[in-house]
Amino acid sequence: MSMLANGVTAPPVPGLTLSGPTLLAFFKTDCPACHLALRYLDGLSRSIGSGDRVVAVSQDERASTDELMRSLGADLSLRFDHDLAASAGFGLEAVPALFLLDESGRVLASSQGFDKADLNRLGGELAKLLEVPAPELARPGDGNPDFQPGCVSRHLEPESDAVAAEIPDLYSRRAGRASRIDLPADADAEEWCYESGYADPLPVVPPTVGRVERMLAASGLTPDEVVAHVPPNFGAASAEKIAANAVMAGCRPEYMRVLVPAVRALCDERLDIHGVQGTTHFAAPLAIVNGPVRLELGFACGSNVFSNAARANSTIGRALQLILRNLGGAAPGRIDMSTMGNPGRFSFVIGENEEVSPWGPLAEDFGIAAGCNAVTFFCAEPPRPVSEHKAREPRVLLRAICPVLANLWSYRVCKRSEAVVVIGPEHAATLDRGGFTKRDVVEFLFENTGVPVSEYDGDGGEGTHEAGYYDECVIRGMRCYRKFRRPESIRVMVAGGPAGKFSAVLGSWATGPRGSQMVSYQFE
């Protein structure tokens, strides 16, 4: 049996008498996609207000359902399909399953699984029927995936005595409060924190109650509000936990303005920090900050941009790393098994030098307008230097960058890496004088970065087995394989100090939908 088609009259739902257009949402309590959908449906229900216009139908008992609603902070009108007759009658295959019914019970629209586009469509249609403004329900890039398949409907589950494994808590919005610990009177607080496993190997500022409360107050969030769940252990990054780690890292309270959206972006499924936390590779999440916030909070964008130049960069980056370790569980030698590591595992945050850049900011590549604050993440290898002090013409300068790009991941591996090219201000000026737009730079680098076909001489080294799948091209008369899959694999930005004709190239981890994709988040 398949889902009820549009136009068909739906069977009754226990305890529900339709009094107008109604959005029904079938769910079960142990389905992560249901948890996700319920968060948005709760928002829809609150924005519409009175009456049973959004009704959540649980396939489980009241106790587990109430517990779920509490953890989600949701206040939805509930019904229970205890005998699962309605679930069968509606022809559910998976949950969450949404049905928009008119007052007579006719199906107007439906959806299965979690899908932001479907939620927005059904929410919009409901609002239209009720003649209320359409609420902004599920936005792209809000920290949650755009789509997630559902779980099999309870009535189709095979009968079994097996006990299901506990599912990770991915979407609850409220967490328990952090415990308070009284240090022994004779304790050295810094040593105590270190011995308690709170820290990386550098000293931390003890997260005393007063300091954490000041940090929390600056965030404007309630202490138990969950910003994200940090992989791989999915520990809840509540505002209070973020604040405690921010204190330890040495952040100022006003940095919470950046840190909170940065934690949300860091845990965006597209970035796949889950994989990066456990890799043997060099990758570490690099945060790139755009917008007026750079100047307001004093981010380093110029000299020493990758090093220890500014409190904002160093401490926000360190706070992110402490959060990954303390809430995500990725401590070196346990989950984090990187062979060589990355100095960026202490802190890895740069600001774009927008004031000297001839081009738009990096976040613009991701649809965020120039002038807006944004944090963009790229899971990056350590920076590789480029020196070119003689070139006076863009093509000559960019030729110095191409061989550095060609070496990413491994010289003979093509079509795998992405790159962020950080152009130093003097190089940016040379490119601008030569009339090169950012697009021209990207296209030149794409067209002129390759590995000579003669390098693939049958020795069996890394990248040689896949050569049949590479794209051949000719670069300066030489047959080559193109290094990058497409021009968008290369992102260009401007940062660094005013003197010195240097740039930097950063390679990626595994990329694309099967690896890590860059994410960019706007904030106020």
Added chain:
Amino acid sequence: MSLTVVNPLDERPLPEGSAPPRLASVGGARIALLDISKGGGEVFLDRVDALLRERYGVSEVLRFRKPTFAKPAPEAVLTDIREAQPHAVIEALAD
């Protein structure tokens, strides 16, 4: 005066788990091999596959593959493994 600090760690108790009982013998057993799709994994698993059959008398070796090593196994792969009801699963973790 003593200080009071706010616990910055994930405070949930670690889930308790224990390894399933070891098979007394793999002779005649059905063994699943999960390739996490790292380069070279199939070369290694082909050899494990052969050794299990030839040296240890495993009756059947079932092969499964994750679409990417970079992410957890999708539910569909886990379901396929469960439905095949192997006596044991060997996961080829990395390189």
